[in-house]
Amino acid sequence: MNIYDIAKIAGVSIATVSRVVNDSPRVSEKTKRRVRAVMEEYQYTPNVFARGLGLDSMKTIGIICPDVADSYMAAAVAFLERRLREYGYDCILYSSSHQQEKKEQAIELILKKRIDALVLVGSTYAGNGSDDDSTGYIKRAAEKIPVFLINGHLEGKNIYSVYSRDYQATFDVTSKLIESGRKQILFLTDSRSYSARKKLEGYEAALKSHGLPVRGELKVYTKNQVHYVRDILLSRRDLEFDSVLATDDGLAVGAVKYAHARRKKMPEELSVIGYNNSELSVCCEPELTTIDNTGEKLCNITIDNMMKLLGGQKDIPKEVPVDCCLVKRCTTDF
Known part of the structure; x- marks a missing residue:
């Protein structure tokens, strides 16, 4: 039994059935009673299509x-x-x-x-x-x-x-890292989207406002896979950094894995900050400081x-x- 059958038995249009389903004031009470009696007799349950027919909305x-x-x-x-x-x-x-x-x-x-x-x-x-x-x-x-x-x-x-406000978030946290003594902050990202660009801009602005150079080698674009990030960082023996700001928790966990492999103490020798406050941030050891983008x-x-x-x-x-x-x-x- 569908809306077409109900309309035929009740002697009305399918649009009228839809209006009855939605209790529209455009249908008389007499017609509503007749259509509802047919619906009840045949145990008809309206679906989204029935609700939307004849209206401006399909919900x-x-x-x-x-x-x-x-x-x-x-x-x-x-x-x-x-x-x-x-x-x-x-x-x-x-x-x-x-x-x-x-x-x-x-x-x-x-x-x-x-x-x-x-x-x-x-x-x-x-x-x-x-x-x-x-x-x-x-x-x-x-x-x-x-x-x-x-x-x-x-x-x-x-x-x-x-x-x-991704720009402000990365500006603030980069500033905190610098003010705590960090000077070589690695920026890890896997995206060039609008949000990623705002995060990068905040990071760069914080470096400049504290008189630090924006170094191209400290901006690393990589796949968002924990072991891939770890291995990339392990392979870059020429890359020196004392902290990591990542645009996703997965990237940051990769940096934590790197720190373990290099036997670096966290946070004493390496600070790591992730993004999104996902379950990944509490699934690693030590648990990850992260930016919650709510x-x-x-x-x-x-x-x-x-x-x-x-x-x-x-x-x-x-x-x-x-x-x-x-x-x-x-x-x-x-």
């Missing part, structure tokens, strides 16, 4: 992230799904990878579904922060439905950004603002920057 949100296997992405998607269910919304999830062509294809495919809004999780969708054409596909999508970016900033009509808070703000917008509220902020916080554990001594 469905699209979510795209580059890699759902990534711990940060997986946690964000799980939290978004729970919050959406609280509001009675379903979601459709696509993984796009980081490749430009794949990101554009993912949005093209998800827009073919009937969704009310689109959430893009991760700063890869904000491009590299420059004024180029790499984000044009998002702006075109925003001409059709509202687009919400999590941990990325992109200006455009019908685009709403909630992002961490991913759950970003998701909360995104969903709350989305529901306000879909509910007809007009004064939704186009961008919401959120402060990070430093979680001090055992790999730093400041």
Whole structure:
């Protein structure tokens, strides 16, 4: 038994059945009673399609992230799904990878579904922060439905950004390292995204503000694999550093593994700081000092603002920057 059968038996359109399901005032009480009696007789349970037919909403949100296997992405998607269910919304999830062509294809495919809004999780969708054409596909999508970016900033009509203050976070923690006596700070990253660029800019600005040079050899781009990072650092015998600032906890754990292999005491001989405050930060020994970019808070703000917008509220902020916080554990001594 489906919505078409209910409509036929009740002698109404499928749009009317949908309005009855949603208790729309546009349907008379007499018609509502008749349709509900048929639904009860045939034990019909409305699905999302039935709820949305004849209305402006399918109560469905699209979510795209580059890699759902990534711990940060997986946690964000799980939290978004729970919050959406609280509001009675379903979601459709696509993984796009980081490749430009794949990101554009993912949005093209998800827009073919009937969704009310689109959430893009991760700063890869904000491009590299420059004024180029790499984000044009998002702006075109925003001409059709509202687009919400999590941990990325992109200006455009019908685009709403909630992002961490990554620049300030890395500026502050680099300054703390310098003020505690560290002079050779290795910057480890696996990305050239908007967020990664902000982290790098904060790191470089802190060095300059303390009169230290920005050294190219101390900025290392590598794969985010713990043993790979360890082996890369072990192979660089020419590289001298007394501390590590990583843009992800996985990279930082690789630096901790390197310290163990070289028998360096932490934090006395080597300070290490990660990013994201993930489970990895407490799964290593010693436990990792890390920057918490408050991913759950970003998701909360995104969903709350989305529901306000879909509910007809007009004064939704186009961008919401959120402060990070430093979680001090055992790999730093400041």
